[in-house]
Each structure stands twice: as C-alpha cells, then as structure tokens.
Amino acid sequence: MRDPIPGHGAAGEGLTRADRARRVAQVLRGQVLRGAFPGGVLPDERALIAEFGTTRNTVREALGLLRDEGLVERRRGVGTVVVGRTYRHPLGELSGLAEVLQRHGTVVNEVREAQAVRPPGAVARRLGLAEGEPAVYLERLRRVDGTPLSLDCTYLIPEVGEPLLARGRGALEGQDVFDLIERGVGLPLGRAEVSVQAVVADPATCAVLAMPEGGAVLAVERLTRLADGRPADLEFIQLRGDRLTLHATLDRARGTGTGPARPA
Amino acid sequence: MRDPIPGHGAAGEGLTRADRARRVAQVLRGQVLRGAFPGGVLPDERALIAEFGTTRNTVREALGLLRDEGLVERRRGVGTVVVGRTYRHPLGELSGLAEVLQRHGTVVNEVREAQAVRPPGAVARRLGLAEGEPAVYLERLRRVDGTPLSLDCTYLIPEVGEPLLARGRGALEGQDVFDLIERGVGLPLGRAEVSVQAVVADPATCAVLAMPEGGAVLAVERLTRLADGRPADLEFIQLRGDRLTLHATLDRARGTGTGPARPA
Numbered sequence: 001m002r003d004p005i006p007g008h009g010a011a012g013e014g015l016t017r018a019d020r021a022r023r024v025a026q027v028l029r030g031q032v033l034r035g036a037f038p039g040g041v042l043p044d045e046r047a048l049i050a051e052f053g054t055t056r057n058t059v060r061e062a063l064g065l066l067r068d069e070g071l072v073e074r075r076r077g078v079g080t081v082v083v084g085r086t087y088r089h090p091l092g093e094l095s096g097l098a099e100v101l102q103r104h105g106t107v108v109n110e111v112r113e114a115q116a117v118r119p120p121g122a123v124a125r126r127l128g129l130a131e132g133e134p135a136v137y138l139e140r141l142r143r144v145d146g147t148p149l150s151l152d153c154t155y156l157i158p159e160v161g162e163p164l165l166a167r168g169r170g171a172l173e174g175q176d177v178f179d180l181i182e183r184g185v186g187l188p189l190g191r192a193e194v195s196v197q198a199v200v201a202d203p204a205t206c207a208v209l210a211m212p213e214g215g216a217v218l219a220v221e222r223l224t225r226l227a228d229g230r231p232a233d234l235e236f237i238q239l240r241g242d243r244l245t246l247h248a249t250l251d252r253a254r255g256t257g258t259g260p261a262r263p264a
Numbered sequence: 265m266r267d268p269i270p271g272h273g274a275a276g277e278g279l280t281r282a283d284r285a286r287r288v289a290q291v292l293r294g295q296v297l298r299g300a301f302p303g304g305v306l307p308d309e310r311a312l313i314a315e316f317g318t319t320r321n322t323v324r325e326a327l328g329l330l331r332d333e334g335l336v337e338r339r340r341g342v343g344t345v346v347v348g349r350t351y352r353h354p355l356g357e358l359s360g361l362a363e364v365l366q367r368h369g370t371v372v373n374e375v376r377e378a379q380a381v382r383p384p385g386a387v388a389r390r391l392g393l394a395e396g397e398p399a400v401y402l403e404r405l406r407r408v409d410g411t412p413l414s415l416d417c418t419y420l421i422p423e424v425g426e427p428l429l430a431r432g433r434g435a436l437e438g439q440d441v442f443d444l445i446e447r448g449v450g451l452p453l454g455r456a457e458v459s460v461q462a463v464v465a466d467p468a469t470c471a472v473l474a475m476p477e478g479g480a481v482l483a484v485e486r487l488t489r490l491a492d493g494r495p496a497d498l499e500f501i502q503l504r505g506d507r508l509t510l511h512a513t514l515d516r517a518r519g520t521g522t523g524p525a526r527p528a
Contacts, residue, residue: 021466053384088459121315194513196482196512198483198505199293199333200332200478217462218461219462236290245459
C-alpha cells in the first residue's frame with residue numbers, strides 16, 4: 001500500500017513535487033475552510049509529513065500554495081495559522097447574502113451607487129424591459145464584521161427598484177434587498193436562475209474587496225423572478241474566494257436539489 | 265437617467281475607468297458564457313460603446329479583462345471572438361461530471377493514478393475509515409472533445425474502490441465512477457455534501473488543465489454517501505473557470521433546492 005503523496009522511490013514515478021504539493025494542499029484547504037484546526041493553528045511540519053507520508057519540501061510547498069491563496073500565514077513562535085474566517089453560503093436557499101451572513105456577524109451593506117440608469121441592451125433583454133425603459137442600478141459592498149466579502153451589482157426593473165430608491169440609502173444599508181422587495185415593496189419573489197463561475201478578480205475589484213491582487217472570486221449571476229414569473233432583478237455578485245464557500249446537499253436517488261428532476 | 269457605465273461628467277463621480285470596465289466586463293462575461301453572441305463574434309467597439317453608453321477606452325479595457333480570463337481573443341479582420349466553448353454543469357443533480365458532459369461531446373477520463381493508498385488522516389476520518397485502513401486513490405483528467413475540463417482526485421472506501429480497481433483502467437476511462445459504483449459494484453448512492461470555492465490554480469494544475477498560469481478554478485469538494493448513509497468517497501475536483509459554469513434554479517418560497525428547507 002502506497003502513501004497517497006509519495007515523496008520518493010518507486011511510488012513517486014511520474015509525479016513532480018508540484019503534483020505532490022497540490023495533493024497535500026487540497027486536503028489541507030478543505031480543513032481550513034471547514035474550520036477543522038483547533039484554535040486555527042495547523043499541525044507542525046513534522047506532523048504533516050507523517051500524516052501525508054511525504055517529504056518536508058512537499059509539505060512546505062503545499063503550505064506555500066495556501067499562503068498564496070491568502071488562507072494561512074506563518075506566525076513566529078506559533079506556526080502556520082488560519083487567516084481570518086471563512087463564511088459558508090447555502091446555495092440551495094434563494095436567500096440574500098445578508099440574510100445568511102446575519103447568522104454569523106454584523107452585516108453592513110455599503111451602498112456605492114443607487115440610481116435610475118439606462119441599462120445595457122443585454123441586461124434590458126433579460127429583465128424583459130422595453131427599448132429605452134430605465135432600470136435601477138444598485139452597487140453594494142457587503143461587509144461582515146468589517147471584512148469585505150462581496151461586491152454586488154444589481155439591475156432591477158423599475159416597478160421593484162423605484163420603491164427601493166424612494167426608501168433611501170439607509171434602508172438599503174441595513175436590510176437585504178430580497179427582504180425589502182418582499183416586505184417593503186410587497187412583491188413576493190419566485191424562482192431564480194443562478195450560475196457560478198471562478199474568475200480571477202480584476203485589480204479594481206481586488207482593491208474594493210481588499211483582496212490580494214490576482215486572487216480568485218466566485219462570480220455569481222442571478223436572475224430572480226417575481227412569484228408571477230416576471231424578472232425582478234439581475235445581479236452580478238463577486239464573492240471573495242478566500243473568504244466564502246458555497247454549500248449544498250445533493251440527492252442522488254431522487255434528483256432533488258436545485259436542478260431538473262432525474263427520472264426515478 | 266444616467267448610463268449605467270458613465271464615461272465622463274457628473275455621472276462618473278468617484279468612478280475610475282477600471283470600475284467602469286468591470287461593469288461592462290461582467291455583463292459581457294455572462295453573455296459569453298451563455299453563448300449569447302451569434303457565431304461567437306462580439307459586437308464591434310462602436311456597438312459596445314453605444315450599448316453601454318461609455319467610452320472607447322472603457323470598452324477596450326473591459327475586453328482586455330475578458331481576454332486575460334481566456335474567454336475571448338482578438339482575431340484580425342473578424343474582431344473579438346469567443347475562445348472555445350463553455351460547458352454548463354447542473355449543480356442540483358448529484359451526477360458525475362462525465363454523465364453530464366456526455367450530453368455535450370465525447371468524454372475521455374484519462375486515469376493518472378488508480379491504486380490502494382494510506383489516506384491522509386483528515387481524509388480517513390471523513391470517510392469513516394479506521395486507523396491504518398487503506399483507501400483507493402483515483403486521479404483523473406477529464407476531457408470533452410479533447411479539451412481538458414477538470415482534474416478529479418478521489419479517495420474511495422475499500423469496499424467501493426477495490427472492485428473498481430479490479431475492473432481495470434479501461435472501465436475507469438470509459439465510464440463515470442458513480443455509474444460504476446451503482447451498476448458495476450451494485451451499491452446505490454445516497455446524498456452528497458458539496459462545497460464550492462474559487463481558487464487560483466497552482467502552476468502544476470494549470471499545466472495539467474492546459475490553462476494559462478494564474479487562472480482560476482472552481483474547487484469542488486464532494487463527500488458522497490451510500491444509500492445507507494456511510495461515506496463512499498471524498499473527491500477534490502478542480503474545474504476550469506474559463507470553461508465550466510455551475511447552474512442551479514432556486515426557489516424562494518418553498519426553500520427547496522439543495523439546502524435545508526426554510527420554514528414555510
């Protein structure tokens with residue numbers, strides 16, 4: 001029986017150290033994100049070498065990858081420690097980010113822009129707006145306990161967006177847009193179509209989100225519909241890759257979950 | 265009414281060109297990923313300037329961002345064209361990637377490793393394995409119509425993994441592991457816990473996936489259980505950010521989807 005990350009000898013055939021470091025890093029990454037290390041301190045090098053059955057250099061290279069991702073840092077006299085906290089967003093619920101994050105800390109929505117705009121044609125078409133019809137554009141930076149987590153750019157149909165604008169920035173800062181639409185405007189929401197992609201954030205976004213340059217974000221595009229099926233808003237959300245993970249529980253047998261049902 | 269991406273004047277207060285380019289890029293990115301451009305050719309600069317109500321420089325910078333992400337390229341005499349195809353993976357189904365991608369093209373699973381290993385402690389614990397118990401490690405590179413899309417590292421419990429090894433590489437290359445487990449080994453699968461994160465791929469992974477260095481991947485961790493609730497395998501999947509998006513339809517009212525149900 002071989003070690004999964006062989007360091008040398010016959011078991012290492014064809015594997016570069018970078019390959020071995022990648023295998024170590026992906027296991028450690030999962031542990032960091034799940035908060036599996038007591039006190040946020042990773043085991044020391046010797047323990048990691050034993051755990052993964054690999055060499056010191058491979059362990060160091062793996063820790064270097066996680067450092068580059070902004071997940072851990074080396075602290076003198078302590079060892080390798082987890083940097084900051086990672087938040088979990090349940091993908092299965094159509095909920096506003098703030099609704100979810102309020103369970104974890106104090107959410108502040110910094111409103112960077114809120115006004116009526118002439119939407120780009122591609123956005124107008126997806127929102128079902130007629131040529132020349134305005135939209136409301138909302139740009140918010142979401143912070144949890146002071147840490148910027150996401151940058152949300154939202155185009156809303158006028159029927160939904162105008163009443164939100166009328167409530168002023170204060171309402172937008174303190175409350176989630178989904179809540180405002182349903183309770184404030186009185187329009188119940190229905191379904192949403194969501195797509196998720198990994199993107200290297202551009203420098204402007206990195207600056208706004210206080211991320212290291214060249215870091216990755218989850219780029220979420222979400223078209224949310226009113227209960228009657230009409231589009232309500234189209235959002236472009238960038239979630240910091242180093243601070244937020246999406247979660248879901250999927251069911252094989254019943255094909256439940258978020259997709260179309262599988263035949264039984 | 266302002267343009268959503270104002271190029272100059274009062275409407276542009278506080279907005280840098282990078283901010284404006286980001287807003288243009290995020291709309292175009294969604295269109296690229298949805299295959300919204302006929303023939304894969306983007307509108308020319310003049311049309312984009314009109315559509316977004318912005319300047320030539322902003323449009324150029326936005327296209328530059330998409331080029332950096334590997335989504336588009338400039339072709340002489342044609343304009344800006346979409347590079348390659350983007351595949352959609354329904355996140356709501358607990359299905360193997362190959363099962364989904366087979367709808368789109370010829371899937372080849374290149375088996376890079378398949379053997380019994382001593383799993384790292386963190387993996388053993390999540391799989392419910394006793395100290396010293398082996399696991400089966402499987403590493404596969406998945407290609408669709410020749411394009412590498414994902415690198416999958418899977419640790420399986422012996423009861424599931426050993427019969428797979430016994431079937432040989434041929435079976436693993438041609439068939440999805442979920443199919444092999446259910447039909448070949450005869451063990452029905454139950455639920456899976458999935459987490460998704462955006463990560464900048466390390467150089468070794470970029471090389472294997474034929475991605476530009478510094479590109480982003482969707483890092484998926486999936487713990488799949490047998491129908492009786494025991495863990496069957498733990499997978500670390502890296503999906504090319506420039507070629508694959510995850511999709512889901514979420515329901516506000518019923519809290520269906522992949523997460524825990526919301527109170528009615």
